[in-house]
Amino acid sequence: MTSGAGIYFDGMTSARHDVAVVLSPDALQIAGGDGRWLAAWTYDELEEMAAPANVLRLGRRGNAVLERLEIFDAEFAAAVVARAVNIDRTGTRQRRQRGSVIGWSVAATASLLLVAWFGVPALAARIAPLLPVAVDRKLGDAVDIQMRGMLDPRNSGTAFECGSADSEKAGRTALDKIVRRLEASAALPETLRTFVVRRTEANAMALPGGQVYVFRGLIDKADTADEVAGVIAHEIGHVAHRDGTKAVLQAGGLSFLFGMLLGDFVGGGAVVIAAKTVLQSSYSREAEAAADAYGAALMNRAGGNVHALATMLGKIGGATEPGMTILLDHPETKARVAAINSVAGAKSTTPFLDAKEWAALKRICAG
Amino acid sequence: MTDAGATQIGGVRFLGNRRAYWRLLVRGALLLMVTLGIYRFWLATDVRRYLWANTEIAGETLEYTGTPLELLLGFLVAVAILVPVYAGFFLAALDLGSIGQMSGLIAFLALGVLGQYAVYRARRYRLTRTIYRGLRFHQDGSAWLYALRASLWWLATFLTLGLAYPFQIASLERFKMRHTYYGDLAGRFDGAGWRLFLRGLPMWIAVVAPLAFAAGAFIEVVDWQALADAAAAGGDDVMSKIEGSNPAIGGVVVFAMLMGSTALFLAAVLYPAFQALMLRWWSSGLRFGDIEMRSTLRTRQVYGAYMRFLGYSILFCIIAAIFAVVALVAMGLLTGGDKTGVGGEIAATAILLGGYVIVALGFSTVYRATALLSLWQLGMESLQLSGLSALDQVKASGRASSAVGEGLADALNVGGY
Numbered sequence: 001m002t003s004g005a006g007i008y009f010d011g012m013t014s015a016r017h018d019v020a021v022v023l024s025p026d027a028l029q030i031a032g033g034d035g036r037w038l039a040a041w042t043y044d045e046l047e048e049m050a051a052p053a054n055v056l057r058l059g060r061r062g063n064a065v066l067e068r069l070e071i072f073d074a075e076f077a078a079a080v081v082a083r084a085v086n087i088d089r090t091g092t093r094q095r096r097q098r099g100s101v102i103g104w105s106v107a108a109t110a111s112l113l114l115v116a117w118f119g120v121p122a123l124a125a126r127i128a129p130l131l132p133v134a135v136d137r138k139l140g141d142a143v144d145i146q147m148r149g150m151l152d153p154r155n156s157g158t159a160f161e162c163g164s165a166d167s168e169k170a171g172r173t174a175l176d177k178i179v180r181r182l183e184a185s186a187a188l189p190e191t192l193r194t195f196v197v198r199r200t201e202a203n204a205m206a207l208p209g210g211q212v213y214v215f216r217g218l219i220d221k222a223d224t225a226d227e228v229a230g231v232i233a234h235e236i237g238h239v240a241h242r243d244g245t246k247a248v249l250q251a252g253g254l255s256f257l258f259g260m261l262l263g264d265f266v267g268g269g270a271v272v273i274a275a276k277t278v279l280q281s282s283y284s285r286e287a288e289a290a291a292d293a294y295g296a297a298l299m300n301r302a303g304g305n306v307h308a309l310a311t312m313l314g315k316i317g318g319a320t321e322p323g324m325t326i327l328l329d330h331p332e333t334k335a336r337v338a339a340i341n342s343v344a345g346a347k348s349t350t351p352f353l354d355a356k357e358w359a360a361l362k363r364i365c366a367g
Numbered sequence: 368m369t370d371a372g373a374t375q376i377g378g379v380r381f382l383g384n385r386r387a388y389w390r391l392l393v394r395g396a397l398l399l400m401v402t403l404g405i406y407r408f409w410l411a412t413d414v415r416r417y418l419w420a421n422t423e424i425a426g427e428t429l430e431y432t433g434t435p436l437e438l439l440l441g442f443l444v445a446v447a448i449l450v451p452v453y454a455g456f457f458l459a460a461l462d463l464g465s466i467g468q469m470s471g472l473i474a475f476l477a478l479g480v481l482g483q484y485a486v487y488r489a490r491r492y493r494l495t496r497t498i499y500r501g502l503r504f505h506q507d508g509s510a511w512l513y514a515l516r517a518s519l520w521w522l523a524t525f526l527t528l529g530l531a532y533p534f535q536i537a538s539l540e541r542f543k544m545r546h547t548y549y550g551d552l553a554g555r556f557d558g559a560g561w562r563l564f565l566r567g568l569p570m571w572i573a574v575v576a577p578l579a580f581a582a583g584a585f586i587e588v589v590d591w592q593a594l595a596d597a598a599a600a601g602g603d604d605v606m607s608k609i610e611g612s613n614p615a616i617g618g619v620v621v622f623a624m625l626m627g628s629t630a631l632f633l634a635a636v637l638y639p640a641f642q643a644l645m646l647r648w649w650s651s652g653l654r655f656g657d658i659e660m661r662s663t664l665r666t667r668q669v670y671g672a673y674m675r676f677l678g679y680s681i682l683f684c685i686i687a688a689i690f691a692v693v694a695l696v697a698m699g700l701l702t703g704g705d706k707t708g709v710g711g712e713i714a715a716t717a718i719l720l721g722g723y724v725i726v727a728l729g730f731s732t733v734y735r736a737t738a739l740l741s742l743w744q745l746g747m748e749s750l751q752l753s754g755l756s757a758l759d760q761v762k763a764s765g766r767a768s769s770a771v772g773e774g775l776a777d778a779l780n781v782g783g784y
């Protein structure tokens with residue numbers, strides 16, 4: 001079949017031309033109703049355009065003018081396609097393209113995951129020490145406002161921080177004694193600001209910029225001053241490693257990698273959140289292990305009892321932790337205790353506080 | 368091959384085969400999952416090629432010439448633009464001054480305006496990739512001007528609890544259509560906002576009235592002074608103190624919850640009717656030169672489209688439930704033992720997450736293949752076009768525009784078809 005009917009649009013006006021199409025050996029020729037030649041397209045420039053299933057719509061490859069030829073007769077359309085080198089109606093080319101999209105997407109996802117697993121924490125560790133201390137402090141102040149909003153129940157009528165009332169002053173002095181002794185051995189780039197706050201949980205935390213919160217629940221649970229000192233030494237580890245700033249950088253990096261580049265589809269949000277949670281938990285486990293090691297070393301340097309830190313962690317952590325290991329934000333307590341005990345020095349230790357000072361510290365939130 | 372070009376009046380037909388569309392969407396959903404969303408550029412292009420090519424206006428079908436790679440490139444450009452913007456807001460949030468306090472609000476507003484800018488640019492991309500009878504559509508006009516207008520209108524709509532919405536749509540549609548061309552044939556929009564307002568008002572009242580009753584009951588019954596005292600006094604049991612100060616508050620809360628769910632129910636039931644109203648009003652206002660459109664869309668047809676969606680959704684739920692049972696059993700086997708390794712945990716998480724993604728993507732696919740496709744088909748087939756003789760002498764004009772707007776809209780999650 002070398003000739004047939006078609007509809008032609010010249011791409012200059014919207015006028016419709018009923019045409020006769022002739023397939024000559026080297027070109028597809030289009031003749032108008034009056035027999036005048038309207039166009040001749042070579043076979044290698046024919047391109048198939050999107051059309052309904054029963055229509056072959058042709059255009060010219062790389063042509064800025066949107067000339068179109070539509071052929072409705074299936075048999076004649078097949079004859080045209082057989083001559084056109086660049087038209088593939090079997091879908092092979094589409095399948096190949098889809099295959100390469102899948103291949104490259106999987107490769108991109110794998111490389112993003114590798115970057116997230118290794119690159120983001122490494123980058124955060126490199127960048128955090130380069131930032132001026134003032135950045136840490138600003139960040140810490142911003143976090144501080146948020147934390148206080150969350151932690152301070154605002155209903156007791158007394159200050160959120162312990163140690164300012166007259167009956168609490170002696171406890172504050174005892175706390176300062178511990179912090180000064182640790183700080184002298186730590187050589188930090190910024191001064192510590194340590195507070196005991198009225199929360200009943202046995203916990204402590206370090207904010208960026210050298211702020212350390214010790215919850216009164218921790219002091220209640222401790223049996224010796226060295227146990228409190230050990231936990232503060234661990235928190236000083238977070239300050240020395242600038243973990244708060246690192247965590248912010250890590251979260252920003254992950255948000256960029258996953259939030260922006262991947263996962264933008266229905267249900268993708270959950271994938272992104274899950275991936276971020278698992279990764280951030282793993283970063284946090286590493287930071288906790290490093291802070292433990294730092295805290296133990298600092299206790300050794302300050303002449304304190306390293307075992308006290310392990311004892312305290314054992315008390316806080318409890319016997320077993322429910323939930324999934326991959327979602328824990330700190331290593332398992334048994335492993336932490338073992339790791340800390342293994343670095344305990346053999347030499348004799350000096351208690352951080354005497355019995356009277358320790359009793360005062362116990363009453364730091366009594367006011 | 369009708370000879371509609373010579374006649375004055377013509378209709379629109381939808382030639383698409385639903386089964387082919389289902390196939391396209393299901394394959395797309397699977398590939399979205401495998402590629403974690405990167406396939407969306409290919410799926411969006413496939414969907415548009417299908418919808419455009421199967422829409423026949425006065426005997427000629429539309430053609431979509433956009434490509435997935437254009438969309439991907441546009442998205443990458445948008446990322447390059449947005450990264451410094453996000454980084455700037457991130458740094459501003461660290462600042463403790465008034466700028467830092469406000470940065471969240473500023474970011475929200477700035478990204479909102481940018482989203483409207485993206486909507487306009489994305490429309491331009493789609494129009495210039497739409498070919499009809501060998502000529503392309505195009506759009507001029509400043510996208511920033513549009514973004515400003517749209518943002519101010521959104522603010523007005525927000526402040527009037529939605530009452531300004533019809534006037535917003537009319538104004539924005541006038542702006543868009545005034546800058547829309549088919550070849551050298553200029554478009555315009557003749558729909559009047561107050562018409563939509565009057566027809567939509569009963570629905571608005573039906574939804575807002577229960578909420579107003581609830582608010583009224585609160586104002587009437589609650590002793591605000593006592594409530595404020597109770598809240599200020601604080602203590603461990605604020606709720607019981609509030610109840611002590613206002614003995615009737617329990618009844619009011621129950622009444623408010625009842626009214627709230629009534630409003631939600633009415634909104635869901637009335638939504639198809641509202642959509643039919645909007646679609647009919649909007650398409651009856653479209654003009655290109657002498658070509659005028661009129662829609663005869665019936666409200667019950669739109670309800671039919673949503674019933675279809677409901678039916679398929681129930682079917683999908685049943686299938687998903689069966690698979691969920693199997694998956695839960697598999698998870699039980701993986702985590703049931705006393706000692707489960709990290710590998711078991713990861714596998715269990717992956718199953719849970721995969722199940723969620725399959726359900727979410729499945730519903731979205733069902734929605735697109737039933738309700739959205741039916742709305743497209745109904746909207747198109749209910750159109751009557753007059754003045755079609757103008758189609759014989761339209762001249763080519765306009766050039767293809769970049770896909771950056773689409774990329775921005777994608778990155779900001781304000782995309783459309």
Ligand SMILES: [Zn+2]
Pocket residue numbers: 234235238288291
């Ligand atoms: Zn820690």
